[in-house]
Amino acid sequence: AQSVAQPEDQVNVAEGNPLTVKCTYSVSGNPYLFWYVQYPNRGLQFLLKYITGDNLVKGSYGFEAEFNKSQTSFHLKKPSALVSDSALYFCAVRDGNNNAGNMLTFGGGTRLMVKP
Amino acid sequence: GAGVSQSPSNKVTEKGKDVELRCDPISGHTALYWYRQSLGQGLEFLIYFQGNSAPDKSGLPSDRFSAERTGGSVSTLTIQRTQQEDSAVYLCASSLVWAGGSGKNIQYFGAGTRLSVL
Numbered sequence: 363a364q365s366v367a368q369p370e371d372q373v374n375v376a377e378g379n380p381l382t383v384k385c386t387y388s389v390s391g392n393p394y395l396f397w398y399v400q401y402p403n404r405g406l407q408f409l410l411k412y413i414t415g416d417n418l419v420k421g422s423y424g425f426e427a428e429f430n431k432s433q434t435s436f437h438l439k440k441p442s443a444l445v446s447d448s449a450l451y452f453c454a455v456r457d458g459n460n461n462a463g464n465m466l467t468f469g470g471g472t473r474l475m476v477k478p
Numbered sequence: 479g480a481g482v483s484q485s486p487s488n489k490v491t492e493k494g495k496d497v498e499l500r501c502d503p504i505s506g507h508t509a510l511y512w513y514r515q516s517l518g519q520g521l522e523f524l525i526y527f528q529g530n531s532a533p534d535k536s537g538l539p540s541d542r543f544s545a546e547r548t549g550g551s552v553s554t555l556t557i558q559r560t561q562q563e564d565s566a567v568y569l570c571a572s573s574l575v576w577a578g579g580s581g582k583n584i585q586y587f588g589a590g591t592r593l594s595v596l
Binding site for chain 1: 571
């Protein structure tokens with residue numbers, strides 16, 4: 363079984379400050395990790411993914427995430443937050459085992475509030 | 479099309495009625511997924527179609543839920559005898575699945591159908 367934990371329901375950041383949205387995961391095989399963002403009344407938009415290779419992954423809109431195998435974490439980061447980054451962020455995992463199926467398991471989501 | 483299209487965007491129904499939700503995936507995507515987003519349960523996987531293989535129905539919450547995918551493209555999620563706890567946003571996603579199981583697929587989501595059961 364696979365699972366994702368996003369320990370913070372909400373993260374508040376001032377515009378221009380760095381932001382971090384936390385994610386930890388549990389999966390039996392190799393983890394394929396994803397971050398998605400959801401704006402009000404919209405579907406989920408893909409931000410970035412880690413499959414293999416460099417632990418630091420860069421994605422859309424200046425976001426990046428660092429894969430840490432020993433801590434089973436995949437925290438989302440941005441050096442300088444924008445008010446327009448305010449949205450709901452989801453971390454997701456799937457088992458990289460070829461026979462494990464392709465469905466994603468999502469965390470509960472973290473609401474990011476960036477204040478001017 | 480340019481993205482995953484879902485219809486209707488909103489559906490209000492009475493308890494006990496059947497509903498059908500439609501998903502039109504990105505052209506050429508062989509994999510299609512249904513998820514449900516609800517306040518109490520977060521984002522839950524429902525069902526997954528890949529090519530001509532038998533669908534993975536492991537996430538369907540009850541036998542009132544079913545889905546089909548015709549011609550490897552459009553999918554319909556049917557909920558029979560709707561209950562109030564079925565109220566949620568139903569999200570569809572599609573992806574390419576690379577041969578050889580490299581699995582570097584990115585799932586692209588539609589805007590969802592908001593279902594309200596009165």
